[in-house]
Amino acid sequence: NAGVTQTPKFQVLKTGQSMTLQCAQDMNHNSMYWYRQDPGMGLRLIYYSASEGTTDKGEVPNGYNVSRLNKREFSLRLESAAPSQTSVYFCASSWNRGENGELFFGEGSRLTVL
Amino acid sequence: KNQVEQSPQSLIILEGKNCTLQCNYTVSPFSNLRWYKQDTGRGPVSLTIMTFSENTKSNGRYTATLDADTKQSSLHITASQLSDSASYICVVSARNDYKLSFGAGTTVTVRA
Numbered sequence: 001n002a003g004v005t006q007t008p009k010f011q012v013l014k015t016g017q018s019m020t021l022q023c024a025q026d027m028n029h030n031s032m033y034w035y036r037q038d039p040g041m042g043l044r045l046i047y048y049s050a051s052e053g054t055t056d057k058g059e060v061p062n063g064y065n066v067s068r069l070n071k072r073e074f075s076l077r078l079e080s081a082a083p084s085q086t087s088v089y090f091c092a093s094s095w096n097r098g099e100n101g102e103l104f105f106g107e108g109s110r111l112t113v114l
Numbered sequence: 115k116n117q118v119e120q121s122p123q124s125l126i127i128l129e130g131k132n133c134t135l136q137c138n139y140t141v142s143p144f145s146n147l148r149w150y151k152q153d154t155g156r157g158p159v160s161l162t163i164m165t166f167s168e169n170t171k172s173n174g175r176y177t178a179t180l181d182a183d184t185k186q187s188s189l190h191i192t193a194s195q196l197s198d199s200a201s202y203i204c205v206v207s208a209r210n211d212y213k214l215s216f217g218a219g220t221t222v223t224v225r226a
Contacts (some may be wrong), residue, residue, distance in 0.1 A: 010207075031212075036115075040218055041216050041218055042118065042203070042215070042216030042218050042219070043158075043203075043214075043216040045213065045214075048212070050212070057140070058213075059213075090157055090158075092157075092187050101212075102148075102160055102163065103158075103160070103214070105157030105159070106154055106157050107157050108155070108156070108157050
């Protein structure tokens with residue numbers, strides 16, 4: 001069972017470059033999420049997609065865009081990377097958006113912006 | 115603002131010993147509390163999820179407790195093993211709100 005798959009696992013960018021993090025889930029989940037994890041802080045929600053065709057901002061959306069390509073895939077794009085976006089990014093999915101929806105996480109994508 | 119505070123920030127224990135991690139939260143109205151285990155370089159994996167009416171829940175050697183009145187939870191690890199070395203994250207959700215509040219985690223190191 002693949003679960004939630006993220007690519008790439010590691011990426012180094014220069015300030016101003018753009019890139020897209022890919023995420024796919026094979027559990028037929030409706031909701032998908034992008035989080036970032038920084039040292040000493042809890043995971044913070046960047047964007048989420050409650051269902052196919054919808055996306056909404058989370059807690060820290062500035063500097064990011066997302067696309068829910070289909071039910072399986074949810075990508076995160078950095079249009080002009082900044083050093084403050086150096087972080088570990090996690091994609092997650094759940095059956096529904098509700099408060100009881102159990103989250104399944106990917107393995108993470110470690111991004112360094114120089 | 116909904117907050118989740120975990121303590122200690124880190125701890126070291128000897129293999130075979132027990133330990134207890136703490137989680138205090140201000141999330142309201144409360145819906146459920148989850149504990150996740152995150153191995154180094156991996157994504158978080160769910161250990162337990164507890165609702166308002168549940169005081170204790172076990173998953174193997176992991177036992178979570180919840181006191182919704184004092185807004186406190188603990189995660190007890192019994193007879194620790196080297197594989198328990200990880201970060202343990204407390205996550206709280208509010209009723210009628212999809213957003214989760216994450217604690218910063220407690221890093222547990224188990225030494226032989």
